[in-house]
Amino acid sequence: MDGVPNVTRADAVAAVRNPLAFIAARWTPAPRTVQRAALTALVMSVVIVVTGGAVRLTGSGLGCPTWPKCTDDSLTATGAMGFHGAIEFGNRMLTYVLCAAVGWAIIAARSQKPYRRGLTRLGWAQFWVVMSNAVLGGIVVLVGLNPYTVAAHFVATSALIAIAVVMWQRTREGDAQARPLVGKSVQQLVWVMVAATVLLILVGTVVTGAGPHAGDSSEVERMPLDWETVSKVHAVLAWIVVTLTFALWFVLRAVDAPRLPLDRTRDLFVVLLAQGVIGYVQYFTDLPEVLVGLHMLGSALVWIAVLRVLLALRERPEPAVGLPGPATEATVGSRA
Numbered sequence: 001m002d003g004v005p006n007v008t009r010a011d012a013v014a015a016v017r018n019p020l021a022f023i024a025a026r027w028t029p030a031p032r033t034v035q036r037a038a039l040t041a042l043v044m045s046v047v048i049v050v051t052g053g054a055v056r057l058t059g060s061g062l063g064c065p066t067w068p069k070c071t072d073d074s075l076t077a078t079g080a081m082g083f084h085g086a087i088e089f090g091n092r093m094l095t096y097v098l099c100a101a102v103g104w105a106i107i108a109a110r111s112q113k114p115y116r117r118g119l120t121r122l123g124w125a126q127f128w129v130v131m132s133n134a135v136l137g138g139i140v141v142l143v144g145l146n147p148y149t150v151a152a153h154f155v156a157t158s159a160l161i162a163i164a165v166v167m168w169q170r171t172r173e174g175d176a177q178a179r180p181l182v183g184k185s186v187q188q189l190v191w192v193m194v195a196a197t198v199l200l201i202l203v204g205t206v207v208t209g210a211g212p213h214a215g216d217s218s219e220v221e222r223m224p225l226d227w228e229t230v231s232k233v234h235a236v237l238a239w240i241v242v243t244l245t246f247a248l249w250f251v252l253r254a255v256d257a258p259r260l261p262l263d264r265t266r267d268l269f270v271v272l273l274a275q276g277v278i279g280y281v282q283y284f285t286d287l288p289e290v291l292v293g294l295h296m297l298g299s300a301l302v303w304i305a306v307l308r309v310l311l312a313l314r315e316r317p318e319p320a321v322g323l324p325g326p327a328t329e330a331t332v333g334s335r336a
Contacts, residue, residue: 024111034119035171037101037108041126042164044094044101046300049157051091053296057289061145061215063088067138095134102126105167116175122167129160145220147209154205158303165307173316180314181258186251190310193244197306200237204299207234213292231283238276241306245269248309264312268305275302 029037055061063077063084064070070077070089077085106123109116133156140149180187210227214220249265275298282291 020110027111028113029108029111034108034112037105038168038171041101041105042168044098045160045164048098049300050297051094053293055088055091056215057293058087059217060084060087067141119170125163145215147223151205151209165304169311176316178314178316182313189248196241203234206230242272261312264309268309271301271305
């Protein structure tokens with residue numbers, strides 16, 4: 001049986017000074033491992049959206065009334081704080097799980113051979129967004145769930161999802177120059193669709209900020225807007241995105257585009273339809289909490305699907321691996 005390798009003082013110093021380089025020098029993950037790490041970070045960024053929505057929809061937004069502690073005297077929720085304290089504190093703890101997932105993605109990307117600086121930077125970008133959003137989440141609590149800070153908190157999470165999607169995509173392709181698969185006019189149509197989706201998400205946060213689910217049973221400030229009017233604007237934007245998606249599918253068919261952009265557009269259309277059904281049902285049934293939570297999940301899935309359509313418009317093929325050619329007479333002679 002092999003013995004445990006000795007760890008020298010130099011190894012220990014190197015591990016403390018640059019732990020990522022120390023790990024990378026001793027571990028080379030398989031490409032599938034790197035892909036799974038990036039996907040895990042993406043999944044956790046969606047989970048944190050759902051659990052954050054659960055905090056608001058159960059009225060647990062001030063279950064821990066201060067930050068970074070749960071109370072002035074306790075770092076964690078206490079039994080006396082009941083259900084709402086447990087929900088809010090549990091959501092805070094999930095931030096550490098998200099950090100662990102992002103950390104795994106960073107380590108896997110840093111350890112991949114050959115080293116891909118761009119991939120590692122995408123992992124670090126996620127880390128700093130998570131840290132910034134954690135601070136912003138604390139501010140949300142400290143200002144008593146001010147709706148504008150709540151909206152900013154959700155927008156930052158959407159930015160996190162975008163970076164995670166890009167990193168997941170980049171783990172499955174090479175670093176060669178991106179080659180477009182469709183013409184410039186199709187690319188412009190997709191960018192218009194992306195812009196419309198961003199506007200849809202932003203208006204969605206206004207619907208939330210003006211709506212009845214304030215996140216706590218106490219009197220919480222709401223955005224001074226007519227909720228029904230803003231909801232109708234949100235619905236119009238949703239139909240614009242659906243129309244653009246429908247038009248994109250026909251354009252891709254007309255120009256005989258590759259299969260991948262077509263498939264991604266079809267997937268987006270299906271997600272949009274499901275999200276639309278949930279949106280209309282929740283509107284006409286006085287916003288039941290379960291449907292509002294599903295709608296928040298749908299918002300994240302729509303955003304992911306739109307970004308996947310955008311990323312499907314180009315390809316970055318893996319670099320060709322050179323194979324040794326047949327040996328020439330001169331080479332054979334030199335080896336003899």
